Every structure is written in C-alpha cells, then in structure tokens.
Amino acid sequence: MAAKFHPNIRLDLALIHYPVLNRNNEIIGSAVTNLDLHDIARAGRTFGVSNYWVVTADKQQQELAAQITGHWTEGYGGTVNPDRANALSLIRICDSLDTLLAELSDCKPLVVATSASRNVNEGKRISYSELRNKLVQGIPTLLLFGTAWGLAPEIMERVDLTLPSVHGPGEFNHLSVRSAASIILDRLLGTR
Amino acid sequence: MAAKFHPNIRLDLALIHYPVLNRNNEIIGSAVTNLDLHDIARAGRTFGVSNYWVVTADKQQQELAAQITGHWTEGYGGTVNPDRANALSLIRICDSLDTLLAELSDCKPLVVATSASRNVNEGKRISYSELRNKLVQGIPTLLLFGTAWGLAPEIMERVDLTLPSVHGPGEFNHLSVRSAASIILDRLLGTR
Numbered sequence: 001m002a003a004k005f006h007p008n009i010r011l012d013l014a015l016i017h018y019p020v021l022n023r024n025n026e027i028i029g030s031a032v033t034n035l036d037l038h039d040i041a042r043a044g045r046t047f048g049v050s051n052y053w054v055v056t057a058d059k060q061q062q063e064l065a066a067q068i069t070g071h072w073t074e075g076y077g078g079t080v081n082p083d084r085a086n087a088l089s090l091i092r093i094c095d096s097l098d099t100l101l102a103e104l105s106d107c108k109p110l111v112v113a114t115s116a117s118r119n120v121n122e123g124k125r126i127s128y129s130e131l132r133n134k135l136v137q138g139i140p141t142l143l144l145f146g147t148a149w150g151l152a153p154e155i156m157e158r159v160d161l162t163l164p165s166v167h168g169p170g171e172f173n174h175l176s177v178r179s180a181a182s183i184i185l186d187r188l189l190g191t192r
Numbered sequence: 193m194a195a196k197f198h199p200n201i202r203l204d205l206a207l208i209h210y211p212v213l214n215r216n217n218e219i220i221g222s223a224v225t226n227l228d229l230h231d232i233a234r235a236g237r238t239f240g241v242s243n244y245w246v247v248t249a250d251k252q253q254q255e256l257a258a259q260i261t262g263h264w265t266e267g268y269g270g271t272v273n274p275d276r277a278n279a280l281s282l283i284r285i286c287d288s289l290d291t292l293l294a295e296l297s298d299c300k301p302l303v304v305a306t307s308a309s310r311n312v313n314e315g316k317r318i319s320y321s322e323l324r325n326k327l328v329q330g331i332p333t334l335l336l337f338g339t340a341w342g343l344a345p346e347i348m349e350r351v352d353l354t355l356p357s358v359h360g361p362g363e364f365n366h367l368s369v370r371s372a373a374s375i376i377l378d379r380l381l382g383t384r
Contacts, residue, residue, distance in 0.1 A: 042368055043367060045364045046365070046367055047360035048360055083365075083366035087366060168382060169201075169381060170238075172278065174237070174275035174278075175235060175374070178374075179231055183374050186375045187378070187384065189360055189361060192356065
C-alpha cells in the first residue's frame, strides 16, 4: 500500500536478528518473537511501509517466522481478522542483510540505521525531518532496527545514514524495539 | 521521574481492561497481557509519565499483574535488568476508573481518552499540540487507553477530552495499544 498523500514513498523496514549485540557487547543471533512480527507489521501497514523484512540466519527461526506469518495471512487467523492478515502480509523473511540488499537491487535503497545509543555513527547522522523530506521526494529507503542490545558494528559501518535515538525529556533509554519502530514510523510518515 | 525540561508535567496513564468493547461491540473485561505491562511501562518511563495504572475489575487478573510487576521490581528480574525494574515500578494496579480517580483526588486531573475511531467524541476533541501545551503548563492529566476493541461508551461519556486517532497516510487502522501508547507519548512529550 503506497502512502496516500505521497505516492512516491518507498520505505522498507528490516528487523535484524543477526548480527546483533548482547548485553556484554558480544555478537549473537537473537530469537524471533511473535509480538515483534505483529506489532511492527501493524505499525508498518499503518504508515505505508512497502515490506517488513525479518532477518535471521537461523533456518529454524526462519521457519517459525514463516509459520506464524502463514497462520495469519493464509490460515485461520486471517479469516477471523482480515486487518491482521493485511498487516502480516508485509512480512518477508530472509537470511542476511546481503540477501536483503540483493533483493532490493532494483531500487538501491538508502540504508538507514536506527540505534538506542546517543553517540553512535555521529558522522552519518540524519534528522527525522531530513529523512522525511527524502522519503517524500521518492528516494527508496531501507530502515534497519536491531533486536537484543542493538545492531552489530559490522552493520553500523555499512549503512549510509543513522537516525538519532528516540528519547524523552530524561536520560532513561530502554524502549522496546516495537515502541521505537512505531515512534520512528510516526515521526517519518505520520499525519496529525 | 519528572520530565527534565518541564518539571511541572504531571501525566498519568491508564490501560483499561474493563469496561471495554469486543469485536461485536459488547462490553467485556479483557485479559492483562505481559507485553502491555512491559512495553507501555518502558515508554512511560522514557517520556516522564508519573504512574501507569493497570485497571481491571478481575481479582485474579489483578494478582497476575502484581506478580509480573513484582518479579521485575522486587524479584530476580530487577537484579539482572535494573532499567526494567525502573520502568515497571511505574505500574499501579486498581479495580476501576472510579477507584483511580479517587486515588488522584489530590490533583483532579483532566481526563483524556484515546481512541482508534476517527469520529468518536468529536465535540470533546483536543489536538496533540493543544494537550502538549496544557501538560507544559502543569495541568495534571490522566490519559486513558482501551484494550480489546476500545474503551466502552460509559467511559467515553465521562472523559473531559479526546485525542484524535493515530493514523498514517492511508485508511488502515489496526495499531496495537502498545504502539499507539508509544506514539501518543512521543507526540505529547517527545523531544527530537
């Protein structure tokens, strides 16, 4: 579903499960969670995202994600809740950022990271309003979200740009990725 | 935690589990869910909310909410994740909106509903920027969120004001309450 008032917008979103960091700053693969699929797909559909990529290197986790998604898009879930089927039909599963970028080679998107850290990738910073302008101009964009303790340095080094962390008036910095993704989509594509 | 730049802000948030509507427009009590407690507490703490009220008339559901919260604030969870303890310490459990308002009788808050419906309570509409101004002026405010298919009419009739629904550029309207609460707090109290 293209955005109604800006028919040129092409925003893809990816939730990365590998490589991400754990609390000890080590590189891990995190587990796919049901609510990350649902909540971020629902927010993605609300704000006109083109695809919601679920990126995990683990074959069993790929199967789990496909099974959950299939229940809601092709199985019984979609019959009782067509809105949920509509949202979860955004989901595409892939094994790595490289595969994802190969899939998007037709549009060569601007790759933009999100991060909960205030100082990461300072040289590549873009503001929410600047990125909103690029989207409205029709520049294809891929927005990356990390699970666990965030995107691994090897991902952060490869991106073109990075959005500032979402924070409130204080120092507390512990939003769920579901909340962060919802807020960031609203900042980029919301109308009020 | 008071908001850093607006020390006068007093915003309480309530997640109502009874009375709410089901898909057939009947009044029900919905079940407390773990992720509603975590995600909304984390967003509440991020944006400087004073209390996150979990409202359910069911005694067993009250006990479940207290047990989950206690694990993270006083039990093992809080030891391994102090940020989570900090967030979940916002949670207060009560049995009805009447009890909640009695607890807040010292500050007599402006009671503001949220809704996913575009046309509900049109005569009581307030914009996000207008409510933000009231908050910055120090007007105590209680923001209500409904679970399931939304707040029952008997709640909507009692509120002072209602925020517009959160929507994107299209017609799709099926955000999780976790996403909606996160976005609304960012619209009211976020800095960027």
